[in-house]
Amino acid sequence: MLLKTALLLVPVAHVLMLDNGLLRTPPMGWLAWERFRCNTNCDEDPKNCISEWLFMEMADRLVQDGWRDLGYVYLNIDDCWIGGRDASGRLVPDAKRFPHGIAFLADYAHSLGLKLGIYEDMGKLTCMGYPGTTLDKVVQDAQTFAEWKVDMLKLDGCYSTPEERAEGYPKMAAALNATGRPIAFSCSWPAYEGGLPPAVNYSLLAEICNLWRNYDDIQDSWDSVLSILDWFMQHQDILQPVAGPGHWNDPDMLLIGNFGLSLEQAQAQMALWTILAAPLFMSTDLRTMSVQNMDILQNPLIIKINQDPLGIQGRRIRKEKSYIEVFMRPLSNEASALVFFSRRTDMPYRYQSSLAQLNFNRSMTYEAEDVYSGDIISGLRGETNFTVIINPSGVVMWYLYPIKNLEMSQQ
Numbered sequence: 001m002l003l004k005t006a007l008l009l010v011p012v013a014h015v016l017m018l019d020n021g022l023l024r025t026p027p028m029g030w031l032a033w034e035r036f037r038c039n040t041n042c043d044e045d046p047k048n049c050i051s052e053w054l055f056m057e058m059a060d061r062l063v064q065d066g067w068r069d070l071g072y073v074y075l076n077i078d079d080c081w082i083g084g085r086d087a088s089g090r091l092v093p094d095a096k097r098f099p100h101g102i103a104f105l106a107d108y109a110h111s112l113g114l115k116l117g118i119y120e121d122m123g124k125l126t127c128m129g130y131p132g133t134t135l136d137k138v139v140q141d142a143q144t145f146a147e148w149k150v151d152m153l154k155l156d157g158c159y160s161t162p163e164e165r166a167e168g169y170p171k172m173a174a175a176l177n178a179t180g181r182p183i184a185f186s187c188s189w190p191a192y193e194g195g196l197p198p199a200v201n202y203s204l205l206a207e208i209c210n211l212w213r214n215y216d217d218i219q220d221s222w223d224s225v226l227s228i229l230d231w232f233m234q235h236q237d238i239l240q241p242v243a244g245p246g247h248w249n250d251p252d253m254l255l256i257g258n259f260g261l262s263l264e265q266a267q268a269q270m271a272l273w274t275i276l277a278a279p280l281f282m283s284t285d286l287r288t289m290s291v292q293n294m295d296i297l298q299n300p301l302i303i304k305i306n307q308d309p310l311g312i313q314g315r316r317i318r319k320e321k322s323y324i325e326v327f328m329r330p331l332s333n334e335a336s337a338l339v340f341f342s343r344r345t346d347m348p349y350r351y352q353s354s355l356a357q358l359n360f361n362r363s364m365t366y367e368a369e370d371v372y373s374g375d376i377i378s379g380l381r382g383e384t385n386f387t388v389i390i391n392p393s394g395v396v397m398w399y400l401y402p403i404k405n406l407e408m409s410q411q
């Protein structure tokens with residue numbers, strides 16, 4: 001009897017499932033890195049340097065400008081917050097820039113209904129040269145983050161070997177779990193292994209991480225958006241199936257509100273990232289955002305699509321003449337999102353298609369809502385030809401849903 005029990009317990013003890021209940025839909029919030037980098041020059045640039053004051057300002061904006069209520073609840077610190085380790089080896093923040101400490105910042109975020117994310121690196125040093133989490137420090141650092149009441153950890157991979165990463169990421173997942181505090185875990189691991197099998201085991205990642213960076217860091221340019229999109233599309237047969245509730249691919253932050261994208265390109269990034277079921281991490285100065293950019297990021301329908309409870313990542317379903325692409329993401333209630341994307345650089349392009357050509361059920365009638373204009377397109381049957389006018393480096397995005405016929409709906 002005892003032996004039987006012991007045998008039954010063995011598999012449970014050996015399989016570590018990431019079952020922390022977090023991020024059933026992609027995380028939404030604000031992350032410092034892309035916009036504010038490692039600006040530590042608080043003497044000359046006090047309003048923009050990485051400091052507790054910057055995070056408190058952004059926290060206030062997240063609440064006062066309506067972001068939090070739309071789901072943008074994560075306030076995430078990136079690199080350059082660390083001051084060192086104290087005599088007992090415990091991480092301490094930079095005393096000048098974070099004088100009240102990280103626990104204070106977490107309390108501040110929580111008092112506003114936000115969550116605090118923090119950053120470390122599974123190596124000797126962080127990417128910008130601050131103390132990293134070496135294998136012997138993983139458990140202590142997880143405990144420190146939990147004591148500070150941190151809600152998410154992004155663990156980068158600079159200055160580490162493949163062997164250290166292979167041991168360190170699962171070790172950190174176990175250490176976070178052992179703290180008893182639910183802490184979402186963002187792993188940069190696959191990005192350091194080329195992002196593809198066999199070097200990357202996505203089944204394992206889904207068991208230890210809530211999200212993972214697959215590919216290069218995003219930079220503030222349209223070229224960067226396209227290079228990330230191209231890589232994700234080239235490998236969509238590998239990447240699409242591995243995403244789902246609690247475990248997401250992360251093509252990196254949204255650039256919207258910064259300097260590199262036109263308004264059309266900003267709409268395109270938001271639409272394409274939503275098709276990818278990507279985390280919506282803004283990295284921009286929320287204090288100076290234009291109304292147009294705010295409208296893109298606060299569009300309730302696009303947020304609803306991004307946060308669809310089925311959590312199915314979409315795919316590119318058409319690539320025509322190297323400049324028109326169509327993307328589709330299946331959603332709950334038999335709805336779907338369609339994105340028509342143009343890489344042209346001349347003038348608005350008239351793209352003609354039909355739902356039958358896009359492999360939708362021919363026997364049903366659909367209605368679509370244009371996500372950005374709000375227009376309703378009704379009476380779409382399988383064979384109905386439609387034309388969408390797509391601006392250069394822009395998108396048309398539809399929320400498409402079947403209309404039940406009258407007899408059916410009256411039953």
Ligand SMILES: *[C@@H]1O[C@H](CO)[C@@H](O)[C@H](O)[C@H]1NC(C)=O
Nearest residue numbers: 017018019020177180181182
């Ligand atoms: C730790 O893992 C167990 C088993 O997967 C899970 O039930 C529990 O919720 C996890 N706890 C935390 C705090 O993540």
Ligand SMILES: *[C@@H]1O[C@H](CO)[C@@H](O)[C@H](O)[C@H]1NC(C)=O
Nearest residue numbers: 198200201202203204205207
């Ligand atoms: C990938 O990880 C899973 C889950 O841990 C494991 O069962 C599987 O054997 C691994 N695959 C390879 C090729 O190592």
